[in-house]
Amino acid sequence: xxYLYTQLLEKKQKGQKSFAVLIDPDKVNPLAVEQLVKLSVExxxxxxxxxxxxxxxxxxxxxxxxxxxxxxIPVILFPGSPSQISKYADGLLYLSLISxxxxxxxxxxxxxxxxxxxxxxxxxxxxxxxVVDGGAPTTVSYISNATPLPSDKNEIAxxxxxxxxxxxxxxIYMDAGSGAKRPISENMIQAVAQQIEAPLIIGGGITDxxxxxxxxxxxxxxxxxxxxxxxxxxxxxxxxxxxxxxxVKA
Ligand code: 1GP
Numbered sequence: 186x187x188y189l190y191t192q193l194l195e196k197k198q199k200g201q202k203s204f205a206v207l208i209d210p211d212k213v214n215p216l217a218v219e220q221l222v223k224l225s226v227e228x229x230x231x232x233x234x235x236x237x238x239x240x241x242x243x244x245x246x247x248x249x250x251x252x253x254x255x256x257x258i259p260v261i262l263f264p265g266s267p268s269q270i271s272k273y274a275d276g277l278l279y280l281s282l283i284s285x286x287x288x289x290x291x292x293x294x295x296x297x298x299x300x301x302x303x304x305x306x307x308x309x310x311x312x313x314x315x316v317v318d319g320g321a322p323t324t325v326s327y328i329s330n331a332t333p334l335p336s337d338k339n340e341i342a343x344x345x346x347x348x349x350x351x352x353x354x355x356x357i358y359m360d361a362g363s364g365a366k367r368p369i370s371e372n373m374i375q376a377v378a379q380q381i382e383a384p385l386i387i388g389g390g391i392t393d394x395x396x397x398x399x400x401x402x403x404x405x406x407x408x409x410x411x412x413x414x415x416x417x418x419x420x421x422x423x424x425x426x427x428x429x430x431x432x433v434k435a
Contacts, residue, residue, distance in 0.1 A: 188308060200434035209363075229429065234409055235260060238324040272307065283313045313349025316361075319366055347381060350381045356386060357386070369400075371399050394424050
C-alpha cells in the first residue's frame with residue numbers, strides 16, 4: 186500500500202503544494218479536535234500529522250479515531266518514539282534522524298519496533314528526518330540527544346538529504362523543532378530541494394502565511410504547522426490559502 190507516497194510524488198511532479206496540520210494528542214480534547222476538523226475541511230487542508238516528541242497522555246488512538254470518523258483528510262503518524270503507533274491512522278512517517286549521530290534514532294529503535302510496525306498494516310513512509318537548529322533548544326533537539334544541523338550550513342543540509350535519498354528514504358523532513366524561534370531559511374530549503382527528487386517536508390516555527398508561501402517557492406512540498414495553530418486555530422484558513430496559492434507547473 187503506497188497510496189500516500191504516490192500521491193505526494195504526483196503532487197510534487199505537478200508542483201502542487203500541501204499543507205499538513207500537526208496535532209499533538211496531549212494538547213487537544215475532543216471539542217478542540219472537532220473544531221480543528223471543521224476548520225481544516227473548510228480550508229482544504231491536505232494532511233493531518235499526529236504526534237509529538239513526548240506523548241504523555243494515552244490519547245493517540247482516541248484522537249486518530251476521532252479524526253478518521255469525522256473527515257476524509259488522511260491521517261499520518263509523526264511519532265516521537267516507537268510506542269506512538271495507532272493502527273487507525275493511514276500512514277506512518279518512519280523517521281530516521283539522519284542529521285544526528287545517535288545510533289538509537291538512526292536504526293536502534295527501528296530494530297526493536299520493526300515487527301510491531303509491520304503488523305500495524307499502516308503505509309510506512311521511510312523518512313530522512315533532519316533536525317535543524319531553531320535558534321534555541323527545542324523539545325526534539327533535547328530529547329534526541331543529537332546535535333541539530335547548524336542553521337547556516339546549507340551544504341551540510343544538502344549532502345545529508347542527498348545521502349538520505351540515495352540510501353532509499355522516500356521523503357525528507359527538515360524540522361526546526363516545534364515552536365522554534367527561527368524557522369528553516371529559504372536558502373537552506375532551496376539548496377536541499379535542488380538536489381533531491383524526494384518530496385520535501387518543512388516544519389518548525391512557521392507562524393505566518395507569507396513565510397509558508399516563500400518556503401514553498403523555495404522548494405518545500407509540504408508545510409507542517411503545529412504550534413501557531415494551537416495558539417490560533419483560525420490561522421488554518423490563511424495558511425491553506427497561502428500554500429495553495431503557489432502556482433503549479435504548466
Ligand atoms: C514540529 O515541524 C513541526 O515537529 C511543526 O512545528 O509546532 O513550530 O509549527 P511547529
